[in-house]
Amino acid sequence: MSVHARVLFHASATLKATIEVYTSPDGNNWDTTPYGSFDINVSAGNERQASAYIVAPEHGFIKLAVYNTDTAYALTWAKLWYTIQSYPNGTAQEHGSVLKDEGA
Numbered sequence: 001m002s003v004h005a006r007v008l009f010h011a012s013a014t015l016k017a018t019i020e021v022y023t024s025p026d027g028n029n030w031d032t033t034p035y036g037s038f039d040i041n042v043s044a045g046n047e048r049q050a051s052a053y054i055v056a057p058e059h060g061f062i063k064l065a066v067y068n069t070d071t072a073y074a075l076t077w078a079k080l081w082y083t084i085q086s087y088p089n090g091t092a093q094e095h096g097s098v099l100k101d102e103g104a
């Protein structure tokens with residue numbers, strides 16, 4: 001799974017944004033510590049995008065959060081989304097492996 005984030009920094013911003021990924025087995029009880037995270041380096045007054053590959057738990061839910069580490073200036077806006085790789089019939093993930101058996 002790929003996690004993507006795009007943020008627009010305030011024109012006077014000086015610190016990064018951090019994207020955190022949280023998991024839950026049931027969609028109600030969420031982990032209190034991030035499953036994973038990545039940063040978007042500050043670029044004052046500019047829009048920046050970053051992506052990360054996350055190996056999500058096989059069963060359960062994820063949620064994404066964006067945190068502005070610059071307490072003096074708010075992020076102007078942020079967008080978070082994810083993509084899941086799809087495979088043609090017969091090549092889907094089996095038993096935790098995405099490798100297709102090509103035979104001998």
